[in-house]
Amino acid sequence: MSRPRIVVIGAGFAGVHALRRLESRIPKGYAELVLVTPNDYMLYSPLLPQVSSGLLTPQSLAVSLHRMLNNTRLVPGSAIGVDTESQCVIVRKISDEVTYERYDRLILAPGSLTRVFDIPGLTEHGFGNKNLAEAVVLRDHVLAQLELANASRDPVEREERCRFIVVGGGYTGVETAASLRRLTEEAAQRYPELRSAISWHLVDIAPRLLPELGTRLGEKALDLLRGLGIEVKLEVSIREVTENKVALTDGRTLPCRTLIWTAGTSPSPLMESLGASTNRGKLEVGSDLAVPELDRVFAVGDAAAVPDLSTDEEGALCPPTAQYAERQGRTVADNVIASLLGQPGYTFLHEDMGLVVDLGGRDAVARPLGYDLSGLPAFVVTRAYHLWDVPSVPARARVLANWTIRALTGGEVSRLGFTQGKPSTFVDSEAHRYLDPAQAREESARLRDMPQT
Numbered sequence: 001m002s003r004p005r006i007v008v009i010g011a012g013f014a015g016v017h018a019l020r021r022l023e024s025r026i027p028k029g030y031a032e033l034v035l036v037t038p039n040d041y042m043l044y045s046p047l048l049p050q051v052s053s054g055l056l057t058p059q060s061l062a063v064s065l066h067r068m069l070n071n072t073r074l075v076p077g078s079a080i081g082v083d084t085e086s087q088c089v090i091v092r093k094i095s096d097e098v099t100y101e102r103y104d105r106l107i108l109a110p111g112s113l114t115r116v117f118d119i120p121g122l123t124e125h126g127f128g129n130k131n132l133a134e135a136v137v138l139r140d141h142v143l144a145q146l147e148l149a150n151a152s153r154d155p156v157e158r159e160e161r162c163r164f165i166v167v168g169g170g171y172t173g174v175e176t177a178a179s180l181r182r183l184t185e186e187a188a189q190r191y192p193e194l195r196s197a198i199s200w201h202l203v204d205i206a207p208r209l210l211p212e213l214g215t216r217l218g219e220k221a222l223d224l225l226r227g228l229g230i231e232v233k234l235e236v237s238i239r240e241v242t243e244n245k246v247a248l249t250d251g252r253t254l255p256c257r258t259l260i261w262t263a264g265t266s267p268s269p270l271m272e273s274l275g276a277s278t279n280r281g282k283l284e285v286g287s288d289l290a291v292p293e294l295d296r297v298f299a300v301g302d303a304a305a306v307p308d309l310s311t312d313e314e315g316a317l318c319p320p321t322a323q324y325a326e327r328q329g330r331t332v333a334d335n336v337i338a339s340l341l342g343q344p345g346y347t348f349l350h351e352d353m354g355l356v357v358d359l360g361g362r363d364a365v366a367r368p369l370g371y372d373l374s375g376l377p378a379f380v381v382t383r384a385y386h387l388w389d390v391p392s393v394p395a396r397a398r399v400l401a402n403w404t405i406r407a408l409t410g411g412e413v414s415r416l417g418f419t420q421g422k423p424s425t426f427v428d429s430e431a432h433r434y435l436d437p438a439q440a441r442e443e444s445a446r447l448r449d450m451p452q453t
Contacts, residue, residue: 011041033072035069044395082274086445105339146184165203170262174225201233228359243257276293279305327350
């Protein structure tokens, strides 16, 4: 009999932890493991704001899949459809070649995209901070604005280039605003005339910052941001974005050439293409992480609506955080093995361990195991948590080395030459190519009929 083939879509927290569990629990040679992902690294995304501020190098967060996975075959590409009848995943490789991967069990963990709304000019002029390319380009752009402002004698242009607006009061928005504010403060030492002109704004449509941290820590984070000189406006969002202006919903129009959009994420469009039930774009799964309507298919992470059994709230779903994704990955691996052996699966249940928010410098707020922390204790807990959670020793060493070098020698504020072009996760360039079930069956049959080379 041929070995069962387990295909995993996505190399985020859920997908990688599922494969590591599978490799550790399935004897070598008893099953074929396949990972479909466009990159050969797992991105440790919680620290992306520190890349955009220059505290960490991009390589520090690019955790090599080849180091972590020893018995998994990597397919460099993205899944664009699933033929559940023939049990085939349609894959567009990074070379743009379309191929397929047969599966006996399929784990869907394709992650998410930046969520956007129909705001005029947003996708043309907004900057994201969701992947390494965006983080590096954002840093270069911010530094370039200060250089250009310093070189200009036009007061209007100076004001436009020295104002920065961040949209989103969640973790990414708060950390990005705080980290980049510190970067511009450091860079402004070169440009004394600009110090008073630089202004940072954070706006969010919600009534509170970081509601998951509770009222007290949310207010503490708000005070810390304002202490950094960041103007925070809540219950306000963006009405329109142009090359040099941002119109807010409170009626103000601010001269600005840098809008940073961090207002949430959207599930991968792949989930809507499968013909199964979804909840706000997330594929609905049972407590065992299996998709009830799709045989031998499981879904985890940001793109799955996973019931949260740790609360009595009806219809509660697990939050899209790294700690939940990691544990879902381990549970789904155990359930895939159980399904291959004809054994009952396991229920996913996880009690939240807490949250950490790094505001740069030595400012942080944290809520580990229900205890509210701020100041130095929160800073220590936050840094320790990230060092513990980075999933490889070399990556952990690079992060620690970067932090140490910064503490001992200070930071560098030079650009890296990435200001030309603007990669974006706002619009998935492959979204219009996702295949519905009928199209996936047709494409699968066509590919399987082709002679193999």
